[in-house]
Amino acid sequence: AQTVTQSQPEMSVQEAETVTLSCTYDTSESDYYLFWYKQPPSRQMILVIRQEAYKQQNATENRFSVNFQKAAKSFSLKISDSQLGDAAMYFCAYRTFNTDKLIFGTGTRLQVFP
């Protein structure tokens, strides 16, 4: 079965500090895409960053970067210089070439303290 595991239900970080959210997945596919989505209190789902599985270079989007370890099937999200507006639920997800389905993890709630 294809699954995504986020083992941290809640995390907290102080403003301006760095935090890492973990994600592991299980798939038999060799080619796929990985995503991190953010869901603020408004409940709108916002794409944060995406990573191609066949690319070794870790994706970066401004203060957001990933640590992609394909052999370990790990895809963690690092948020640098955390801001109050980063407080949200964060979902890890992946999608394979064989299906159009996006499979989500259970999410990590991130709190940011001033």
Added chain:
Amino acid sequence: DGGITQSPKYLFRKEGQNVTLSCEQNLNHDAMYWYRQDPGQGLRLIYYSQIVNDFQKGDIAEGYSVSREKKESFPLTVTSAQKNPTAFYLCASSITGTVNSPLHFGNGTRLTVT
């Protein structure tokens, strides 16, 4: 502006009644999806459609039905057979056949059944 519109934002129904959630998109996307979100369970796929007049069951299709008569529209009916219908429902769309294409989400519908 292109986007996905879900209506209504809040929906209340009595137990035993069927209810239909609306989802319309003007992004010209072929693929559309319905997800259910419950606390602590992330997003679970109910149904998805990759093309007009065709759709597939997701992981939790029991008690739900969909139709895809138009490219722009993908309504979800929550039937009386769904045992726990109270939840937050998210509709999404994406380009078909490009696994790196992210899903674009609507703002969701909160359904409460009493």
